[in-house]
Amino acid sequence: MKKLILLLSATCMIIISCDFPKNPGSKADAESKKIIGKPELNLKSDLMTPEVLWAFGRVNDVSVSPDKKYILFSVIYYDIPMNKGNRELYTMTIEGKDKKQITHTPFGENNALWRPDGKKIGFITSESGSTQIWEMNVDGSGRKQISDVKDGITGFKYSPDGKKIVYTKEVSELVKTVKDAYPDLPKSDGRIITDLMYRHWDTWTDSYSHVFIADYDGDELSNDVDIMKDEKFDCPNKPFNGMESIAWSPDSKKIVYSCVKKKGKEYALSTNSDLYLYDIDKKTTENITKGMMGYENQPVFSPDGKMLAWGSMERDGYEADKIRLFVLDFAKNTKTYFTKDFDQNAENLCWSDDSKSIYFISDWHATEEIYKLNIETGVINKITSGIHDYVSVNVGGDKLIAEMNSMSKPREIYSVNPVNGVASELSFVNKELMGKLAMGEVKERWVKTTDNKQMLVWVIYPPHFDKNKKYPALLFCQGGPQGTVSQNWHYRWNMQLMAAGGYIIVAPNRRGLPGFGQEWLEQISGDYGGQNMKDLLSAIDDVAKEPYVNKKGLGAVGASYGGYSVFWLAGNHNKRFNAFVAHDGILNFEAQYLQTEEMWFENWDIGGPFWDKENKTAQKSYASSPHKFIKNWDTPILVIHSENDYRITVDQGMQAFNAAVLKGIPAELLYYPSENHWVLRPQNAILWQREFFGWLDKWLK
Numbered sequence: 001m002k003k004l005i006l007l008l009s010a011t012c013m014i015i016i017s018c019d020f021p022k023n024p025g026s027k028a029d030a031e032s033k034k035i036i037g038k039p040e041l042n043l044k045s046d047l048m049t050p051e052v053l054w055a056f057g058r059v060n061d062v063s064v065s066p067d068k069k070y071i072l073f074s075v076i077y078y079d080i081p082m083n084k085g086n087r088e089l090y091t092m093t094i095e096g097k098d099k100k101q102i103t104h105t106p107f108g109e110n111n112a113l114w115r116p117d118g119k120k121i122g123f124i125t126s127e128s129g130s131t132q133i134w135e136m137n138v139d140g141s142g143r144k145q146i147s148d149v150k151d152g153i154t155g156f157k158y159s160p161d162g163k164k165i166v167y168t169k170e171v172s173e174l175v176k177t178v179k180d181a182y183p184d185l186p187k188s189d190g191r192i193i194t195d196l197m198y199r200h201w202d203t204w205t206d207s208y209s210h211v212f213i214a215d216y217d218g219d220e221l222s223n224d225v226d227i228m229k230d231e232k233f234d235c236p237n238k239p240f241n242g243m244e245s246i247a248w249s250p251d252s253k254k255i256v257y258s259c260v261k262k263k264g265k266e267y268a269l270s271t272n273s274d275l276y277l278y279d280i281d282k283k284t285t286e287n288i289t290k291g292m293m294g295y296e297n298q299p300v301f302s303p304d305g306k307m308l309a310w311g312s313m314e315r316d317g318y319e320a321d322k323i324r325l326f327v328l329d330f331a332k333n334t335k336t337y338f339t340k341d342f343d344q345n346a347e348n349l350c351w352s353d354d355s356k357s358i359y360f361i362s363d364w365h366a367t368e369e370i371y372k373l374n375i376e377t378g379v380i381n382k383i384t385s386g387i388h389d390y391v392s393v394n395v396g397g398d399k400l401i402a403e404m405n406s407m408s409k410p411r412e413i414y415s416v417n418p419v420n421g422v423a424s425e426l427s428f429v430n431k432e433l434m435g436k437l438a439m440g441e442v443k444e445r446w447v448k449t450t451d452n453k454q455m456l457v458w459v460i461y462p463p464h465f466d467k468n469k470k471y472p473a474l475l476f477c478q479g480g481p482q483g484t485v486s487q488n489w490h491y492r493w494n495m496q497l498m499a500a501g502g503y504i505i506v507a508p509n510r511r512g513l514p515g516f517g518q519e520w521l522e523q524i525s526g527d528y529g530g531q532n533m534k535d536l537l538s539a540i541d542d543v544a545k546e547p548y549v550n551k552k553g554l555g556a557v558g559a560s561y562g563g564y565s566v567f568w569l570a571g572n573h574n575k576r577f578n579a580f581v582a583h584d585g586i587l588n589f590e591a592q593y594l595q596t597e598e599m600w601f602e603n604w605d606i607g608g609p610f611w612d613k614e615n616k617t618a619q620k621s622y623a624s625s626p627h628k629f630i631k632n633w634d635t636p637i638l639v640i641h642s643e644n645d646y647r648i649t650v651d652q653g654m655q656a657f658n659a660a661v662l663k664g665i666p667a668e669l670l671y672y673p674s675e676n677h678w679v680l681r682p683q684n685a686i687l688w689q690r691e692f693f694g695w696l697d698k699w700l701k
Helices: 004-016 027-032 264-268 495-501 520-521 531-544 562-571 589-595 597-605 616-623 627-631 650-662 682-700
Strands: 058-062 069-079 086-092 110-114 120-125 134-138 157-158 164-171 209-214 221-226 247-248 253-258 274-279 283-287 296-301 307-312 326-331 334-337 347-351 357-364 365-373 381-383 389-396 399-406 407-414 423-425 442-448 454-459 472-475 504-508 551-559 578-582 637-642 666-674
Touching: 058 110, 058 389, 058 399, 058 407, 058 504, 069 110, 110 157, 110 682, 120 157, 164 247, 164 627, 209 253, 221 274, 221 495, 221 531, 247 296, 253 296, 253 399, 264 597, 296 347, 326 357, 334 551, 347 389, 357 389, 381 495, 389 407, 442 531, 454 495, 454 531, 472 531, 472 562, 472 682, 495 504, 495 650, 504 531, 504 616, 504 637, 531 562, 551 562, 551 682, 562 578, 562 627, 578 682, 589 616, 589 650, 666 682
Parallel strands: 365 389, 472 504, 472 551, 551 578, 578 637, 637 666
Antiparallel strands: 058 069, 069 086, 110 120, 120 134, 157 164, 164 209, 209 221, 247 253, 253 274, 274 283, 296 307, 307 326, 326 334, 347 357, 357 365, 365 381, 389 399, 399 407, 407 423, 442 454, 454 504
16 A cells, blocks of 8 residues: 555556457547547646546666666556557667657557667567567567466566566466356356455456466577466466566576565465575575565665575565665575665665665655665665655666656656756657646645654645635545655645645655655554544644645645545544545545455554454554544545455445444545456546545535
8 A cells, every 4th residue: 555556557557558349440440540649639727637637658678788878667648538548669769868758659658678689679468369479670660479377477577688588477277266166056156165265356366376487589588488387376376476576697597586485364364485496407496585574675686696686575464664675685595674774665676787885765854865874895875866656767878767756757668867866857758748737835834743853744726826815635545554745746635736725735654654754654653543634633723833834725625545534534633624635545444454455454553453452553543443533523524445355445435434424424436346446447437536626626625
């Protein structure tokens, strides 16, 4: 429930862009062949709208060519009437010149990579009817299918010598179905369940993702080998991880992959993944992080092949633990913990070409910046600073190529000076549209909490803000609960879109968020209804003192843990607020404990099961369950929930709506039968925005 949301969103985009018509020659068939590109908008004002938000091009899949002369990247555009998006590929020079769109198809080109010799670009597309690896020339010509894997693949990487390919695919043969047990009942849709983790986030466990290695001769794949044969485990780990979980050694003789090798109840109770080293010639697998009990992921070999770096969490069962940077020296057989005295996460690791440094991204004081670790000295230097979030970093010769966004600007590609952090934009995908819009000012505000701490609060003002007027204000309650309130540009909870609606947005970095040290982050566990709720109220109370804030127009909004926060505030706000919006929130902790799937999360953050009356932490948590305060509800509330949300099931939202109606409180339920923990389809997302603003405008304006 943190930044990994982006990965799942990308996966869902692939699915949306790959719909195939059932009736060739039909209207649906004609629509499926329509190429979705950059939309043309006739703006009526310089204020952002939901439709404008969905017109932005979404930059992704950035990689630097082997000779460091070119950048490959993708851009996704959405078509609202067609209710889907499409990803196209682009190239430009390392200086950002000669930008070219090299694909023009309705199929979507995903997982785009430079072939190691730099002469071809590989990608995944459903052009043949299933997701397969294709290649093309650097200018986009000569498209050719090179894999023909049954049921398709989900990701791939070239070996450094270009002679092999590692790919992942779903393997369903290991899952026994009712039809296997009872062949005479072919029309039964029943499921026989005997253990936990039978579904996860938004899918049922009907298959496992496995890692395959195949020979590649420049024309096709052969001699495919499932290196996880007969294992009922997933790599990449579901639901969020991708090919960053798998790394080739520079000599192309080994791969390292991350996997949680646990089943059923044991899997539901643990976050303990390990890194496995597979020797291609010997066909052997070795656990190289045995004894490290937390989450190990994102392995990256040094260019000289002598070392392996990865991100590591220490404690089993704690999904928001500090992400530590470890390096394994193969010759010495030693593991070095380089960020022991660095009270921050280290993510998106990238080696320097000389294998002497590692660049990484870390959140500090609500911005994501690029840092550099010197392997020889252990010294960590911060390279960049500003009101922004970097989301990826690559080495591009004497410069860094990075993706960056902010609350006021969607993701673009930048060239970053590795010495002084000066950044220059290269891609300018959304320059034209951005030039037509007015953005509200984003200000950093430090607020004193009830326990005399200083809390950073982002305040986003409406475009064309006039301090002599009065504005309604929204308290943004972050999810996670350990999800950062940094400078992310979001496509639903978009701060600038909310501000464009005429609202002042108050976004506090309350207790339980990263970027302020582990003590601040970890305080929330076992204290859901405690200090972090006081922090939220401190933030809105402080901003509401301003003369330009309409104190009779205050609302509280949020999703996931933010939805829980809204439900809790609804029973404990002492008439501060005039409207609430809760998306995918937890109302009843006791029901949540038995309805959800990731039991490690409930056991760590809540403290354990509700029936353990001797567990003081757990009992304190259940005492703060929002349903215990429904008797105090007195404020209009919009509840949003989706059927395919298995993390926080739809019953939680329905209970909240039912309770409000039974109490005679104005309420509305926005229910999605086809969405999951998020709302990913364009028309559903626009419906979300319209109902969101319609509800708030009704009660706060």
